[in-house]
Amino acid sequence: MSALAGSGAPLVQPVTSISKPAGARLIVEQASYAYSATDRSAPKFTLGPASFEAHPRELVAILGPNASGKSTLLTLLAGLHRPLSGRIEVDGTEVSLLDLRTRAQRIALVQQESELLFPLRVWEYVLQGRYPYGRRLRFESAEDCLLAGNALAQVGADKLRDRWMDQLSGGEKQRVILARSLAQQPSLLLLDEPTQHLDIGGKVELLRRLRRLADESRYTVLVVTHELNLAAEFSDRIVLLHKGKCLRVGTPAEVYERGLLEEVFEAPLEVEMRAGGRPRVILRGNY
Amino acid sequence: MRPLTSRRVLWICAALLGVLFLAVVIALRMGAYPISVGDIVMTLVNGAIGRRERIPSEFWLVVFGLRLPRIALGILVGAALSTAGAGFQALLRNPLADPYVLGVSSGAALGAILSLVAAPHTPGAIQAAAFAGALATIAAVYFLGRRGGQIDSATLLLAGIVTASFLSAVIMFLMTTLSGRDLRGMAFWLMGDLASPPAVDLRWLYFLLIVGVGSMYTTASDLNLILTGEQEARHLGVNVSRVKMVVYVAASVLTGLAVSVSGAIGYVGLLVPHLMRMMFGSDYRLLIPASAIGGAILIVIADTLARTVVAPTELPVGAMTALAGAPVFIYLMRRRVR
Numbered sequence: 001m002s003a004l005a006g007s008g009a010p011l012v013q014p015v016t017s018i019s020k021p022a023g024a025r026l027i028v029e030q031a032s033y034a035y036s037a038t039d040r041s042a043p044k045f046t047l048g049p050a051s052f053e054a055h056p057r058e059l060v061a062i063l064g065p066n067a068s069g070k071s072t073l074l075t076l077l078a079g080l081h082r083p084l085s086g087r088i089e090v091d092g093t094e095v096s097l098l099d100l101r102t103r104a105q106r107i108a109l110v111q112q113e114s115e116l117l118f119p120l121r122v123w124e125y126v127l128q129g130r131y132p133y134g135r136r137l138r139f140e141s142a143e144d145c146l147l148a149g150n151a152l153a154q155v156g157a158d159k160l161r162d163r164w165m166d167q168l169s170g171g172e173k174q175r176v177i178l179a180r181s182l183a184q185q186p187s188l189l190l191l192d193e194p195t196q197h198l199d200i201g202g203k204v205e206l207l208r209r210l211r212r213l214a215d216e217s218r219y220t221v222l223v224v225t226h227e228l229n230l231a232a233e234f235s236d237r238i239v240l241l242h243k244g245k246c247l248r249v250g251t252p253a254e255v256y257e258r259g260l261l262e263e264v265f266e267a268p269l270e271v272e273m274r275a276g277g278r279p280r281v282i283l284r285g286n287y
Numbered sequence: 288m289r290p291l292t293s294r295r296v297l298w299i300c301a302a303l304l305g306v307l308f309l310a311v312v313i314a315l316r317m318g319a320y321p322i323s324v325g326d327i328v329m330t331l332v333n334g335a336i337g338r339r340e341r342i343p344s345e346f347w348l349v350v351f352g353l354r355l356p357r358i359a360l361g362i363l364v365g366a367a368l369s370t371a372g373a374g375f376q377a378l379l380r381n382p383l384a385d386p387y388v389l390g391v392s393s394g395a396a397l398g399a400i401l402s403l404v405a406a407p408h409t410p411g412a413i414q415a416a417a418f419a420g421a422l423a424t425i426a427a428v429y430f431l432g433r434r435g436g437q438i439d440s441a442t443l444l445l446a447g448i449v450t451a452s453f454l455s456a457v458i459m460f461l462m463t464t465l466s467g468r469d470l471r472g473m474a475f476w477l478m479g480d481l482a483s484p485p486a487v488d489l490r491w492l493y494f495l496l497i498v499g500v501g502s503m504y505t506t507a508s509d510l511n512l513i514l515t516g517e518q519e520a521r522h523l524g525v526n527v528s529r530v531k532m533v534v535y536v537a538a539s540v541l542t543g544l545a546v547s548v549s550g551a552i553g554y555v556g557l558l559v560p561h562l563m564r565m566m567f568g569s570d571y572r573l574l575i576p577a578s579a580i581g582g583a584i585l586i587v588i589a590d591t592l593a594r595t596v597v598a599p600t601e602l603p604v605g606a607m608t609a610l611a612g613a614p615v616f617i618y619l620m621r622r623r624v625r
Contacts, residue, residue, distance in 0.1 A: 078522065104524030111522075117380055117514045118569035127290055128512055132524040137508055137572065140290040184523070
């Protein structure tokens with residue numbers, strides 16, 4: 001296969017040549033969830049009613065300390081679980097009622113990647129994003145290759161296409177995983193702690209890329225993260241969770257109150273307001 | 288970027304079928320009675336077009352009476368075990384999974400022996416019992432191999448190995464205490480052997496093989512995604528529980544089918560899918576048919592060696608596959624540990 005390196009290059013067209021789905025309008029209304037180890041035992045974790053909205057071209061950050069319910073909320077948004085009460089709608093349709101393939105065509109969820117069992121080329125991995133569009137046993141079409149190539153170009157990873165997945169650095173892998181979800185052509189992009197294993201440069205680059213996807217490609221992007229300052233810098237809206245409760249929803253300036261953040265993150269914090277109305281969080285005092 | 292096409296799958300399968308045909312001709316030629324390649328081809332061609340009168344009777348006996356039925360059985364067993372192995376590797380997300388290593392073959396063998404004791408003359412009972420034995424064993428190994436609700440690779444293998452040795456002990460116990468009955472030899476059930484022809488019609492067994500491999504093939508695209516992670520596959524729209532059920536049943540049918548006619552031949556399900564992956568990549572849309580044909584080739588060659596290397600004594604074919612398979616298993620295990 002290495003002999004074919006670069007042979008697919010002409011397939012990459014300018015991104016604008018493909019009709020992209022418009023971003024989704026997400027409405028979360030009083031959605032709650034609880035899960036327990038077994039059917040009969042008491043719930044191990046409860047996510048209280050949460051309400052917020054996300055619109056096309058918006059980047060929403062879901063923040064909170066560990067075990068605050070961020071990932072649980074994300075799986076509800078992805079339709080993997082049905083909320084106990086309330087509703088979660090994407091463009092007017094209840095998410096958990098969508099069939100598997102339709103859901104995968106509208107919503108892409110990027111999680112920490114599992115270990116690959118057998119070696120896979122980057123392009124093979126990204127082509128998997130086209131699965132929801134095929135009939136069973138269908139072989140990929142030229143259009144699928146075009147879209148996969150574009151997805152790679154969109155995340156600046158077209159040079160990686162012939163590399164093996166297990167030989168990529170953390171940042172490269174994260175971009176390729178993102179490319180696979182873009183190949184799904186979703187309107188709603190959900191990311192679960194995508195910055196976890198990246199250095200500071202990688203984190204900034206990823207958030208910048210997500211911002212651009214929202215701005216230029218009209219995606220609705222929701223990202224779970226621990227990065228308070230990057231979230232403040234790049235997002236339009238913050239959803240702050242604590243112990244399974246949705247404490248506050250609003251712009252970074254509305255949510256980043258010193259007392260509130262100190263209570264939630266249990267650390268002495270200072271909040272500075274920067275020019276442009278974006279807050280910045282720093283650790284206070286001697287520690 | 289060059290995705291797999293149906294044309295590529297067909298070409299590779301056609302090439303592999305060519306190799307299988309060569310292996311069959313060589314296998315037909317090898318043996319105590321000397322017969323030339325020209326005579327073999329003449330016998331096969333005349334046999335195929337129904338001109339039996341043109342074939343000398345000794346050729347007819349050697350080719351159609353003795354060697355070809357055994358080769359046909361080998362093809363069936365090799366194809367079934369290799370496809371089952373490829374299926375188990377994806378189902379359990381473990382590259383070392385194989386019906387023999389996981390104890391599934393021993394479970395099928397135990398089922399078959401029990402059916403020989405309980406209902407010795409019921410047609411199809413041995414296949415059904417071997418299937419049930421395979422199904423029960425893989426379910427047991429699956430649950431024993433979990434840790435904290437997740438399948439753990441090492442625990443799963445240990446569970447399989449312990450289950451296999453436990454079931455082998457039960458088989459030995461049964462064979463020793465029931466030695467007066469016609470249950471075939473202990474070596475047959477523990478090592479695998481193609482020397483004794485099955486009591487059922489081969490055509491019926493081939494039908495089951497096609498159903499098993501065919502239903503596994505319907506999940507090929509889904510398995511590609513499951514191999515990169517079950518959660519991810521679910522996000523991409525794969526109905527993971529349905530796919531796992533299909534593969535679980537199909538792989539158990541195939542294992543039961545093979546074991547019921549050949550005993551527990553080891554390592555074919557491990558060796559062949561890995562060889563095919565090395566040659567053609569790990570896309571299951573190609574891997575499943577390639578493994579089926581590759582498994583057939585391997586068994587035909589292994590059985591030919593088994594009956595000729597120390598002729599006139601015959602080795603069980605399982606001894607030959609274990610000789611080749613065990614080092615590959617160790618190699619794969621060490622590579623994984625590193």
